[in-house]
Amino acid sequence: MKKTLLLLANGFEAVEASVFTDVLGWNKWEGDGSTEVVTVGMWPQLQCTWNFSVTPEMLLEDIDLDDFDALAIPGGFEEAGFYKDAFSEKFQQVIQYFNDRKKPIAAICVASLMIAHSGVLKNRRATTYNHPTSKRLKQLEQYDVEVVNERIVVDDNIITSSNPGTGFDVAFKLLETLTSSDNTNRVKELMGFE
Template identity: 30%
Template sequence: MTPRVLIPIAPGSEEMEAITIVNILRRAQIDCTLAGTVEGPIRCSRGSVIVPDTTLEAVMDMPFDLIALPGGQPGTTHLDEDPRMHTLLQRMHAEGKFITAICAAPTILAHAGLLTGKKATCYPTLLDTLHGAETVAIHGVVCDGNIITSTGPGTAMDFALTLVETLVGKAQRMQVEEALARP
């Protein structure tokens, strides 16, 4: 069965992270849904406009294997202040699904109470806001059980490739990565 991934975005989300995640996962033939917190096009943190596949409201009750939260500001704040996000994250966590976030977005996981006792990273200036987490100050990806976090836009490709490996295995990750012609 093909894994299903939800990538929620809000006005001000980091477009490099959101699009990199969607692009890499789709290259691995993973079913991705880019869902906006509001209807219509979303203006992202650097001014790019993304047209989501659907709205968050339309997919709230659908099953997903993994949720991937892009960072960016004020997108992270908008996602964090949306009560649907905490409900969705806590439900998926209780179901043992993968909860993932990059850049500023791991702060949402901390606010939802999901990082207690977990190793996690985020954008370097926000490490001290991951209350309850065992913070890891690296520029990369940190995996701890069903929680996967990453540092920022510069690590978006590594983050997305880690999600591929997590969902469909190392061989598929290597195939996708080879086709990218990475150094």
Template identity: 45%
Template sequence: MEFTPFVDVMGWAREDDGGDDEKADIRVITCGFNKMVTSTFGVTVQVDEILSDIKSFDEYDALAIPGGFENYSFYEEAYSEVVSQLIRDFDSKNKFIATVCVGALALGKSGILKGRNATTYRNNLRQHSVRQQQLKDFGANVIENQSIVIDNNIITSYNPQTAPYVAFKLLEFLTNENKAKTTKILMGF
């Protein structure tokens, strides 16, 4: 639910012009440490590229990081130095970085959110959010009651339902507001 909206939104933008817009030349390349990634709830996904096989990330315009559950090993990879360095490289070049839910914690771990506005998973059933506190501990200025927070080139969000809206915002940044609006309409949003 947290990574497929990026595939769908960018795919719709690439394939359907809505009759009033040019098609967007955007390809989504999924990456992982292994060709087969076991995601949350044990769902296995075959990725397009193995992270270590990519020689240069200069040709990529954006990075999207979905969240995941701790008991499905999300943090082991998200907190790795390889991922932290990738995040720092994208941010140093002011490239767009979009996260859904706890994906923002990987940004926090990398150090790029110190003093910046962001959000992450907020359990609406509890008064105190453990994950938002973790993001604060990384130095982020956590905006607690806003579902999507944008700070320059960084998009963060606070739960899985925000994923398509984060993808639309990333599409807008990569193309323009009209293309994002047209794609939303085409997709029924």
């Protein structure tokens, strides 16, 4: 079984987290059966961007990172306090751990800023929220990242994306990385994407 750690910061966007639970969950029951997702946060209760409360399955302090094969990170809103957890030393250490072991890291929207803050995107290609009114691409560039203004950017083991609308694509890319193209296409078809 390939376990994915779904790392949830206070202020995360629920829809960006749900694509990972749904795609990898569909694979567990309808695909090749090889994936499992575990929701993890620093607090016993988390508040999503739009006032949705979530109870993570495990607390960060209670897990063994060696038990996981991949890391998935939804983005969130600054106004909802997302960056307080996202830029915390504990979250940064998780990202560094997965990167040091070349395990897949999949990030949606501004979650790439969280990865960049850890230092692992220095001199690597990535993207983040790219709406013309946003300054997030410039913020990403300040971490010495080679900013690519595309929907999804893959650099070795790290997948980053440009907005919440890319969520399913990122989750399917992670599934393909963990399993195979054929299996991913089957899950897509079963979910109505093909």
